[in-house]
Amino acid sequence: MVTIKDVAKAAGVSSSTVSRTINNSPSISSKTKEKVIKEIKRLNFSPNSMAKGLINNKSYTVTLLVDVDDEKSFQNPFFYEIMHGIERLVYKKEFSLIVANLNTTMKKQSVLEWLVKAKRTEGVILPSSILNSKLVDELKKDGVPFVSIGEPTNLKESVSWVDIDNKKGTEMATYSLLDKGYENIAFLGLDKTKLFSKRRYDGYMNAILESKQEVINVECGNSKDDGYHNMKKLLNGPVIPDAVICADNIISIGVIRAIQEAGLSIPEDIGIISFDNQQIAELSYPTITTVNVDVYELGYQSAKLLFELIENPQTRYQGLLISTKIEERESTIKNK
Amino acid sequence: MVTIKDVAKAAGVSSSTVSRTINNSPSISSKTKEKVIKEIKRLNFSPNSMAKGLINNKSYTVTLLVDVDDEKSFQNPFFYEIMHGIERLVYKKEFSLIVANLNTTMKKQSVLEWLVKAKRTEGVILPSSILNSKLVDELKKDGVPFVSIGEPTNLKESVSWVDIDNKKGTEMATYSLLDKGYENIAFLGLDKTKLFSKRRYDGYMNAILESKQEVINVECGNSKDDGYHNMKKLLNGPVIPDAVICADNIISIGVIRAIQEAGLSIPEDIGIISFDNQQIAELSYPTITTVNVDVYELGYQSAKLLFELIENPQTRYQGLLISTKIEERESTIKNK
DNA sequence: ATAAGTTATGCAAACGTTTGCATAAAATAT
DNA sequence: ATATTTTATGCAAACGTTTGCATAACTTAT
Structure with missing residues (x-):
C-alpha cells in the first residue's frame, strides 16, 4: 500500500510537505504543490484514514x-x-x-x-x-x-x-378537501399516545375550526382492521362524513373496504386523504390521495x-x- | 480519554502487559491479568480502534x-x-x-x-x-x-x-395448491430478463410437469396493472385457471382485482399464492397466501x-x- | 552588498496501540 | 546451593499521519 512517504520520496520532498499539500496549507509553493499532486495521482495515493484518525482524534x-x-x-x-x-x-x-x-x-x-x-x-x-x-x-x-x-x-x-410538518400536512389536506367541495370531514385514527398522530389531528382541527365546520373525530389504532371497524361504525352513525382523513395509509385500506362494502363510491360519495406516501397508496383500488412525505x-x-x-x-x-x-x-x- | 497507559499506570504494569491482557496472550500470570482487568473495568477503558487499526492494518x-x-x-x-x-x-x-x-x-x-x-x-x-x-x-x-x-x-x-431458494419456493407453492385440490394452476408474471423470475417459473414448471398437469404461463411485467390486465385476458381465454401463482406480491394485487371484477370469488373459485412476505400480503382483501422469504x-x-x-x-x-x-x-x- | 523580513520546507515528536527481543523472576533439575 | 529451563514482564520500535519549531532559501529594504 502506498503511503505518504512513498509520495514524498517520489516527489523529492518530505512527508510534511506532502501532508501540507493534501490539507492545502497556505505555506506551500505552487511548484512543489503541483509536483506533489502529480505524484499523488500517479501513485494513486489515498491517505490512510486510520492514521489520520489517530492523530486528529477523529473517526470521520x-x-x-x-x-x-x-x-x-x-x-x-x-x-x-x-x-x-x-x-x-x-x-x-x-x-x-x-x-x-x-x-x-x-x-x-x-x-x-x-x-x-x-x-x-x-x-x-x-x-x-x-x-x-x-x-x-x-x-x-x-x-x-x-x-x-x-x-x-x-x-x-x-x-x-x-x-x-405533520400538522401543516393535515391542515392542507383538510383545506384541500373543503376546496373540492367536501363538507363533512372526519379524522380517523387519532392515537393520543403518539405525538405525530396528535400533530396530524391538530392540523385537521385547526382547519376545521377555522372554516367553521364540524369536527368528527374517531380515535383508533393504526391497523387496517381498526380502520375498517371504525369506518363501519361511522357509516352507521348519526352523521355520515363525505370525506375522511386517515392518520396513516394502513388505516385507509380498512376504511376503503368499509366504504365499498356499504355500497358507497370513492371519491364521489366519500373522499379519502391519507398520510405517508407509501407504495400502498398506489396499490389500493382506488389509489389514495396522500400527504406526501419527503423522507429523503x-x-x-x-x-x-x-x-x-x-x-x-x-x-x-x-x-x-x-x-x-x-x-x-x-x-x-x-x-x- | 483513558488510554492503555492510564490502565498500565493504575495497575502498576507496562502497556505491553495491558495489551497482552486485552488480547489474552497466554504468557501472562493470572494475578496480573486479574489486576489489569480490574483497572480496565474501574477506569472504563476501551482500546482506541483507530490505533489498533493502524498497527494491525485492519479497519474492523x-x-x-x-x-x-x-x-x-x-x-x-x-x-x-x-x-x-x-x-x-x-x-x-x-x-x-x-x-x-x-x-x-x-x-x-x-x-x-x-x-x-x-x-x-x-x-x-x-x-x-x-x-x-x-x-x-x-x-x-x-x-x-x-x-x-x-x-x-x-x-x-x-x-x-x-x-x-426461489425455485423450491414456487415448487412448494404449486404442490401445496395441488394438494388443496386446485387443478388448473397458472403462473403469472414471468419476466425472462430477471433471474429470480425465471427461477420461480422453473419451480412452478417442475412441479406441474412432475404432476402431469398443464402449464399455463403468462409472461408480464411486475406492476399491479400488468397483473390486472393479464389476469383479465386469462379469464376471457379458453382455459380459465382455478389457481394462480404470482411472481410477486405487487402483481397479485392486480390479479385479485381482475378476479373480483369478473364476479369470481377468492379462494373458492380461484386460489392465489404469491411471493415475498411483504406487508401488502396482509393488507389486501383477501389477505394473500405467500411464499415466505426470510430476508433477515x-x-x-x-x-x-x-x-x-x-x-x-x-x-x-x-x-x-x-x-x-x-x-x-x-x-x-x-x-x- | 548587507540586514531584516518573509516564505517554503524539513525534522522529529506525537497519537494509542502491538509485538519482537531482551531480561528479570520464578520454577525445576542437579 | 547452583545451574538450567520456563514463565512473566518491560523496552522500544513500528504503523501512517499531522504539526510546532527550526532553519534554509528567497525577497525586499537599506
Whole structure:
C-alpha cells in the first residue's frame, strides 16, 4: 500500500510537505504543490484514514442508531430513503455512515459506549422513539452531537431534531378537501399516545375550526382492521362524513373496504386523504390521495443539523419541520 | 480519554502487559491479568480502534454497498431486514457496518477505491444487481472479499452469493395448491430478463410437469396493472385457471382485482399464492397466501459467508440458498 | 552588498496501540 | 546451593499521519 512517504520520496520532498499539500496549507509553493499532486495521482495515493484518525482524534464517522426490536423505531419502508438522505451529505463531507442497532447484544458494554469510546464516532442520528433522558445524558456526557429524527416527546429544548410538518400536512389536506367541495370531514385514527398522530389531528382541527365546520373525530389504532371497524361504525352513525382523513395509509385500506362494502363510491360519495406516501397508496383500488412525505429530505436535513453541531459544538439546538405536499390520486375528486 | 497507559499506570504494569491482557496472550500470570482487568473495568477503558487499526492494518469494518439510483438494487422493504441480518453478525465480531452508496458523487475517486484504500474496509456485501465484471475485477485486484446478495447472472464461479431458494419456493407453492385440490394452476408474471423470475417459473414448471398437469404461463411485467390486465385476458381465454401463482406480491394485487371484477370469488373459485412476505400480503382483501422469504436470514448468511472469506481468504466461493416456507392466508382454501 | 523580513520546507515528536527481543523472576533439575 | 529451563514482564520500535519549531532559501529594504 502506498503511503505518504512513498509520495514524498517520489516527489523529492518530505512527508510534511506532502501532508501540507493534501490539507492545502497556505505555506506551500505552487511548484512543489503541483509536483506533489502529480505524484499523488500517479501513485494513486489515498491517505490512510486510520492514521489520520489517530492523530486528529477523529473517526470521520457518523452513526445512524436504530432499535430493531422496537416496532416504532423506523418504519421499514422509510428507512432506506432516510438513510440515503443522510448518506448523501455524509459522503460529501468525506465521512462514512455506520449503522448500529442499539439492541445488539455486546458482551462488553453498551453499543453506544463502544461507538463513542472505541470507534470515536463523531455524531449520532437516531429516531425519536428510542430517545430517552438516559440516552441523552449519556450522549451529552460524552460530548457526542446528535440529532433526532422525529420530534421528541419531551426534552425538546435540549435536542436538535427534524420531523415532517405533520400538522401543516393535515391542515392542507383538510383545506384541500373543503376546496373540492367536501363538507363533512372526519379524522380517523387519532392515537393520543403518539405525538405525530396528535400533530396530524391538530392540523385537521385547526382547519376545521377555522372554516367553521364540524369536527368528527374517531380515535383508533393504526391497523387496517381498526380502520375498517371504525369506518363501519361511522357509516352507521348519526352523521355520515363525505370525506375522511386517515392518520396513516394502513388505516385507509380498512376504511376503503368499509366504504365499498356499504355500497358507497370513492371519491364521489366519500373522499379519502391519507398520510405517508407509501407504495400502498398506489396499490389500493382506488389509489389514495396522500400527504406526501419527503423522507429523503428528512434524512438529509438531519445530517445537515448534525454536521452543524459537529463543526460548531456551541450551535443551538433546533427543531426543523419538513414541509409536505398533497399528491392527488383517485380517492379524491376535483369538483364534488 | 483513558488510554492503555492510564490502565498500565493504575495497575502498576507496562502497556505491553495491558495489551497482552486485552488480547489474552497466554504468557501472562493470572494475578496480573486479574489486576489489569480490574483497572480496565474501574477506569472504563476501551482500546482506541483507530490505533489498533493502524498497527494491525485492519479497519474492523464491513461495507454494505448499494446503488440507490438503481431501482432493482434493493427493494425498499427488504433492505432494513437484510441489513439487520448482516449487522447481527458484524457486531458479534466487533466490527462495524458501514453503508455506502456506489453512486455517491465523490470528486476524488470511486467510492469503492476510497473505501478500500482510505478506509481499509475488510469486506463488502452487495446486491447482485450492481455486480458486474468490472466491479468484480476491481474487488479482486484489491483483495477485498465480497459476497453477493442474490444469485449473480454470470460470474457465478468466482463469486460467493446468497439467495432465496426461489425455485423450491414456487415448487412448494404449486404442490401445496395441488394438494388443496386446485387443478388448473397458472403462473403469472414471468419476466425472462430477471433471474429470480425465471427461477420461480422453473419451480412452478417442475412441479406441474412432475404432476402431469398443464402449464399455463403468462409472461408480464411486475406492476399491479400488468397483473390486472393479464389476469383479465386469462379469464376471457379458453382455459380459465382455478389457481394462480404470482411472481410477486405487487402483481397479485392486480390479479385479485381482475378476479373480483369478473364476479369470481377468492379462494373458492380461484386460489392465489404469491411471493415475498411483504406487508401488502396482509393488507389486501383477501389477505394473500405467500411464499415466505426470510430476508433477515438472507442478510445473516451473507455476513457469515463474508466473514469466512475474511478470516480465511482461500475459502472457496460458494452459493447458498435460503429455504422458504408457505404462509397460509385467506387467498387459498384447505379443501377446494 | 548587507540586514531584516518573509516564505517554503524539513525534522522529529506525537497519537494509542502491538509485538519482537531482551531480561528479570520464578520454577525445576542437579 | 547452583545451574538450567520456563514463565512473566518491560523496552522500544513500528504503523501512517499531522504539526510546532527550526532553519534554509528567497525577497525586499537599506
